[in-house]
Amino acid sequence: MKIIKKIAVLISWPRELDMFSTFIENTVDDVVIVVDDCDYDEGERFEKGKSIIELLDGKTEYVLLSEILGKVKYRVLFSTGGQTFQKKVTFRTYFKYIYAVSIGSFIEHFELSKFFLQTIGHPLTGGGKYAEKFGKYPIERAIGNKVIKYPKGLDINKATYPEDQWKNVFDIYLCHSNIDQNLRNNKFPRAQCVKIGSPRYDNMPSVSNAKNIIYNEIKSIDAEKPLLLWIPTMIKIRGELIDNIRIWIPIFEKILDKYNILIRVHPKMLVMDTKIASYLEGLGFLVDVKKGRNLGVLYQASDLVLADYGGSVLSAVYMKKKLILLNSSSKKYLRWRKERMYVDDDVRNDVDSFSIYDDMTFIEQVDRNIQDNSSSKRNRLREKYFGEDCNYEDLRDMFHKLAK
Numbered sequence: 577m578k579i580i581k582k583i584a585v586l587i588s589w590p591r592e593l594d595m596f597s598t599f600i601e602n603t604v605d606d607v608v609i610v611v612d613d614c615d616y617d618e619g620e621r622f623e624k625g626k627s628i629i630e631l632l633d634g635k636t637e638y639v640l641l642s643e644i645l646g647k648v649k650y651r652v653l654f655s656t657g658g659q660t661f662q663k664k665v666t667f668r669t670y671f672k673y674i675y676a677v678s679i680g681s682f683i684e685h686f687e688l689s690k691f692f693l694q695t696i697g698h699p700l701t702g703g704g705k706y707a708e709k710f711g712k713y714p715i716e717r718a719i720g721n722k723v724i725k726y727p728k729g730l731d732i733n734k735a736t737y738p739e740d741q742w743k744n745v746f747d748i749y750l751c752h753s754n755i756d757q758n759l760r761n762n763k764f765p766r767a768q769c770v771k772i773g774s775p776r777y778d779n780m781p782s783v784s785n786a787k788n789i790i791y792n793e794i795k796s797i798d799a800e801k802p803l804l805l806w807i808p809t810m811i812k813i814r815g816e817l818i819d820n821i822r823i824w825i826p827i828f829e830k831i832l833d834k835y836n837i838l839i840r841v842h843p844k845m846l847v848m849d850t851k852i853a854s855y856l857e858g859l860g861f862l863v864d865v866k867k868g869r870n871l872g873v874l875y876q877a878s879d880l881v882l883a884d885y886g887g888s889v890l891s892a893v894y895m896k897k898k899l900i901l902l903n904s905s906s907k908k909y910l911r912w913r914k915e916r917m918y919v920d921d922d923v924r925n926d927v928d929s930f931s932i933y934d935d936m937t938f939i940e941q942v943d944r945n946i947q948d949n950s951s952s953k954r955n956r957l958r959e960k961y962f963g964e965d966c967n968y969e970d971l972r973d974m975f976h977k978l979a980k
Contacts, residue, residue, distance in 0.1 A: 579648070579650075579721060580651065581980070583606070583608070583650065583652040583978075584652070584653050584654070584720065585607055585655075585726075586654065586656075586716065586720075587610065587611055588624070589624060590867060593631055595726070596654070597870070598776060598778050603968055609638035610719065627867065631868040644719060648719070649720060651721050652978045653716060653724065655725065655746075670709055672702055673709045676701065676703045676705075677704070677705060681704045681705045684704040690915060693915055697735065714745045716746070722747050724746065724750060725748070725749045727749075729774075729886075729887035730890040730961060731886045731920040732756060733918055734917040734918070735917045738756075738763055746767075748767075748769075748770065749767055750770050751769050752962060755919060770971070771963065774962060777872040780873065781873065787803070790838075794862055804880050805874055805875065805882065806837055806882040806883075809883075810844050811884075811904065811909055813908065820902070821845075824902065825856075827938050829860070831939045837882075839864070840864045840871070841865060879898065881898065883899065884904060885904070885920055889901060894958060894961075896954040899923075900928050901927060903929050919961075928941060
C-alpha cells in the first residue's frame, strides 16, 4: 500500500469543517481533506458527503474516502473518531446481538440497568432491543499511518470517556484541557495526550466586527436591541425526541419586544423537523440555518447565550460569554442525565440556570445578566474548564516532524 507523506483530515460531518478550520490554519501548511462519502442507513447522515463537498466549494484539495480505501495511507491522519466505520457481522457481534435482545432486553424491561450502572458502572443491556447484528469498526487505521484523535467538545460523559474502541485506533490524543486529559490518562495510561484548548473558537474577530458580519447577513436584526443567541442541542433518548424548543416559546415570546432572539437550530433537527425554521420565523424569532456557519462568530456577536445541554454550554464558557442555562422539564431526560456524569452539567454550579417552573420571571434573569459587565467571573470559568491557551507553534513543529 502506498504511503503518502502528507497530513490528512477525515471529515465525516459538514460541521467538522468548522471544528478543524482554525486548527488547520494555525498548524498545518499542506493538508488533504478526506471526505467520507460512504453510504449510511441513518437518515441524519444521508448525503452528508455531498454536503461536505458543497461547503468546500472547490477551494480546498480533497479526496473521496471510497476512492482511496485500500489503496493509500497518509503519513498523519486527524479524525474526531467513531463516526466513520465499516460494518461487519462476525461470530462475536452476532453473539452480542443475541445477548442484547434476550438478557439485555430483560434487564432493560425491569429497569435493572440502573442498579448495575450504579454498582458496577455498566448497565449490562448490550443495547437491549435496539442492538444490531453487525459490529462497527473504525476506519482510521485503514487510511492513516499515524492517527491523531481530534476532540469534538468538552461535553463528555466522565463515567465512560474515552470510548474503549479508541484504544487501538489512535496514537496521539489532542485534549481540550486537564479534564479530558486526566480521564484519558486514567483509562489509557500509555496514551500520548496534548492539550490544545478549543481552537475552533480561536482567531475570532472582535465583538464589533462579529456583530457587523451577522447584522449585515441577517437584515431583520434590530441593531437597537441586545442580541440573545439561543442554541439548543438535540435531545434524543433511545429514538425518542425530547422537545426543547417549542416548550420555551411561550416564555421567550414575552421578551421579543426588548431583545433580538437568534436561534441556531441543531443541523440534525432541521433534517428531522423540516418545518421548524419557518415556524419559528413566523413567531418573530430570528433563525440561522446557514450551512458551514462559523459558530464562533455567532457566539462573539451575541450579548448573551441561552443554552441547555451539550457542546454549546462549554463553547460559551470558552468564548467568555454571558450565559444562562435552560433546564429541561422532561423528567425522563433528567433521570437519564442523572445516571451519567456530563461535564456540561458541572457548569450549572457556576452560572445561572432557568426552569419553566421558576418563580423569577425569565426577563428579570436576562436583564440581570445583560447588565452584569464584570468579566472576572467569566475569565475564571474559562480558566477552570480549559486552562492555558493553545501553543500553536509547538503543535506545528510536532505535526511537521510526524509527516516527515
